[in-house]
Amino acid sequence: MEEYIRELMTLAHKCDCGNDHNSIPIEKIVVAKGAFADAAVFVKNKAFKHAHLIADENTFHAAGKQLTHHLTEENLGFSVCLIQPDANNDVVADEKSLVQALLELPQEADVILAVGAGTLHDIARFTSAKTGVPFISVPTAPSVDGFTSLGAPLIIRGVKTTFQMTAPMALFADLAVLKNSPQKMIAAGFGDMLAKYTSLADWKFGHLVNGESYCPLAAKITREALESCVERVEEISIGDEAGIRILIEALIMSGLAMLLFGQSPPASGGEHHLSHYWEMEFLQQNRPAVLHGAKVGVSTSLLADIYKKEFIEYITNSERLASLADHLIVKNIIANSLEITALYNEIPSSSQLGGHLAKLGGATLPKQLGIDHDLVTRSLSEAHNLRNRFTALKFLNEAVNYPKFICELS
Secondary structure, eight states: OHHHHHHHHHHHHOOSSOOOOOOOOOEHHHHHETTHHHHHHHHHHTTEEEEEEEEOHHHIIIIIIIHHHHHHHOOOOEEEEEEOOOOOOOOOOBHHHHHHHHOOOOOOOOEEEEEESHHHHHHHHHHHHHOOOOOEESSSSSSSSSSTTEEEEEEEEEEEHHHHEOEEESSEEEHHHHHTHHHHHHHHHHHHHHHHHHHHHHHHHHHHHHHOOHHHHHHHHHHHHHHHHHHHHHHHHHHHHHHHHHHHHHHHHHHHHHHSSSSSSOOHHHHHHHHHHHHHHHHTTTTOOOOOHHHHHHHHHHHHHHHIIIIIIHHTTTHHHTTOOOOHHHHHHHHHHHHHHHHTTSSSHHHHHHHHHTTTTTTOOOOGTTOOHHHHHHHHHHHHGSSSOOOOOHHHIIOOOOOOOOTTTO
């Protein structure tokens, strides 16, 4: 995919969106069987002497052992940090895990290998940024789109906040390992991709109505990644090598779009805010964690009908718009009404999204994840406060002061 990255940077230099696009520091991306041998060779060719693996017990068993075997074959030193789970046996990117990762980083380590899925990458990304030791991404499941991004969603004092840290210098994904990852993680990765339906609409809406930064190139990359998954959902649902390649490459592309733009709006809108709210509630109640992609898949389905019905009905009602106090918002909505309406009409219905998730065995309703009606209702009224982005969810709550939502899907 190095050629694809070079092509992106060429397009970025020509992009006239007005944003300062980040360079993409990723030197190599390998998605193939036997990728770990390539990873060890890459580490050796970069003249690193000591690789430090950040993993947990499960991911070390799934991939870390193979990786250390190849490192040994290349006569490279290595050490391993196994992040300890919490009381619910969940690995969480909170203060305890971050401190453990920092304390166990040997002085001689000159490269970090993030061996795992989203949370372990967030911990490794934080450790890399704070110590200046570069890191390499080694995904063990096609479960999230953050492998190649800058952002690290961390739990600090019980609040989930995304911090811009550092991107990996390379990524090595072994298809044999990804193919053998739990089905629920594959379904979660697909759910994270479905979330782009609402995130892309929210991003463009915030740009048109509230002047927020936007990039057509990053939006195009994300849209293409989304469409590649939806168009080939049958292949992905089979779970064979071809389907897993489609999914992991789409997740990588989505991460590259965020990296290019420098922040997460291309891939994170109101649906992610709901997911973060649910996650923090579970943490406060000491309940077992739910996979990020599973939550955003469900939250996307939940928001789809609210956006397509209540939101569109409101912005196309001239009398209601006239009653809003923010006249600039009203003016911008009216000026861009057709485009905004088209954006949200393009989102598939809740039943269509749920059908896609069901094909992979993923949850389609909040209650299937242990999220009750009360939590759904509170999140719909409060989750928009977690990020300073003008999404349709934020508009319904703040501009319209409309706290009651149809929650039949909960």
